[in-house]
Amino acid sequence: MTETTTHEFMLQFAAEAIGLRAQKDGYEPSVYDAKHDPEGYITSLLNALHQWSHANGIDWEGELARAQGFFEQDISDCEGADSEPLAKPDISELRCPNCGHEQSFVIEVSECLLMFADGVVLHGDSGEEWGDWSSCRCHECCHRGTVYQFRKPKQEKEVITHG
Numbered sequence: 001m002t003e004t005t006t007h008e009f010m011l012q013f014a015a016e017a018i019g020l021r022a023q024k025d026g027y028e029p030s031v032y033d034a035k036h037d038p039e040g041y042i043t044s045l046l047n048a049l050h051q052w053s054h055a056n057g058i059d060w061e062g063e064l065a066r067a068q069g070f071f072e073q074d075i076s077d078c079e080g081a082d083s084e085p086l087a088k089p090d091i092s093e094l095r096c097p098n099c100g101h102e103q104s105f106v107i108e109v110s111e112c113l114l115m116f117a118d119g120v121v122l123h124g125d126s127g128e129e130w131g132d133w134s135s136c137r138c139h140e141c142c143h144r145g146t147v148y149q150f151r152k153p154k155q156e157k158e159v160i161t162h163g
């Protein structure tokens with residue numbers, strides 16, 4: 001059994017979503033040319049998600065920033081399948097890709113707590129969890145993205161690749 005990468009999963013899912021949108025206009029999902037998207041259903045799907053976020057008080061700009069971070073991570077995982085995965089990020093190895101600030105970041109972490117009805121809260125032993133996928137904001141310029149995008153080695157690699 002071959003392992004499906006996140007990239008392959010996402011492509012498959014996108015094809016299904018575009019097909020579903022085409023179906024609303026009377027296309028057979030298998031007939032519509034999703035690869036060239038002549039009807040502009042990709043724009044329509046993005047618009048739909050934007051309206052959904054607007055109607056439900058979800059931070060659309062934040063969603064876009066996170067989505068861009070996940071995109072870069074998935075493409076990188078897919079292209080560098082042979083290279084070693086990055087170690088857990090360390091705060092000292094982060095830098096804002098926008099302004100170069102290195103001293104402080106606002107990072108979203110999750111933690112499991114044991115909570116009792118009488119108000120007692122116990123911290124679990126797993127502690128705070130965060131990683132490349134976590135939302136990250138520069139404390140200096142408020143640039144937003146994921147921790148992955150704030151990694152110094154990643155930014156240095158990009159300079160070499162695109163330089």
Ligand SMILES: [Zn+2]
Pocket residue numbers: 096097098099100101138139140141142143
């Ligand atoms: Zn910054």
